[in-house]
Amino acid sequence: MATITAFLMRREVLLLAGVVMLCLGGAAVWYLLRPTTLIIAVAPRDGTEPGLIKAYADALDEGGEGIRLRIISFDDVRESAAALQDGRADLAVVRPDVLMPTNGLTLAILRDQAMIVVSPEPSGIKTFAKLGGRRLGIGTQKDADYSLLKNLLSYHGLAMDTAVAGGPPGPATVQLVPVDEAALPAAFRERRIDAFLSIIAPSAPKAIALVGAVRSVARDGKIEFVAVEDDDAIIERFPRLQAVTIPGGLFAGRPKLPADDVKTVGASYRLMARATLSRVVAADITQQIFEKRTAAARQTDAAEYVLAPAYETTVAATSARIPIHPGAIDYYEREQHGFVERYGDTLYLLGALAGGLVSVLAWLRQRLTSLRRERIDDVMDRLLEITGQARSLKDPAAIEALTVEVDGLATDVVRYAREREPDPRTMSAVTIAIDTARATIHDCRLAASHVLQTARPTPSNV
16 A cells, blocks of 8 residues: 555656646547538539538638538439438438428528429410410429429329320320420420420529520510419428519519519428537537628529528427428527537536546545555554563564564655655654664663573583
């Protein structure tokens, strides 16, 4: 025990313990301040989202922010949504009408899309239900867009025919005619199509170009925007879709296009996070999405269409059919927490742990000091016992054994004094005890020698 005590109280050991504590504290600070890397599933490969997310990832890296993005790419939004649902990603680009992850909560809307159906005004197609028996031109669309169109046609009692035949379609059938966007004016002139459909962001340059192409073949530049009636009922039927209003005059011109607001339906590409992502991290990434939008827009115009999901109350936001992450709501309502609020519990625990550790070290030091003092007390007690014991001994061998024991005790005291700075008063007492024991043993040795000499017979008595 004395050896362990001496080792623990050596200056080198105490210095090493201090260094270890500093390293542990530094590691805790590094853990709290290190950037958080989030895995984000991005799709579709041929869409605008991969370039948009890459622009955001670059902006976060350049800004040295506390959030980093690691991108994993997928061909289809169904796969990216599945990656979020399966736990392979923290964030994902999701189109809810294709696949809504059971653990997905919205952070931001990356792109709102509307179903835009236009035709030259003489066609007389004013509502979606009037598309029956017509040829509907459609440009390059994704599988998800065909699914949306099929559901909408089914709601109106119409069937979709993708096989282009020579004759006109039946009255309850809409014949889809693939049309290259560059050949759109020719398709109208040649009467191969009666209307054109695109699922696109209404304010996107591509949408404006498509409307301009239709207008170029219309008499007096007048075109008809086909409205989707009963949009509220359609949303009840297909809750992953959303009602969209194309504002009057969006496409400008004379006369302005459209003349009035046009109701339609559409879908959205959303940035979603897993529900278990902490509110703090969700608020941080949502903040970065909007603060870095200008930087991301230098790489892609798609950043200009990122917007916050609309909601009226916090309850409505968290209980909606497509709910919003509470962390995103914290950002939108400016209720983000500061450093102390975020890590207050952790800092409190670290402080309590540090205080407890200091207390334990202080107790240990006190205990080790007490153990060392007990050792000195034991030495002094034994020296006093030897002093008393030596006075009754007459056997030289026993006296010699006490001499050896005193030497051993003196050696222990010398080692103790070399390893640390002892109390001068204690060392003086120990020195007196050693000197007294040795002096007593010396006197006893002389007395025993005199007795032996007296008891030994002389030559005259032989």
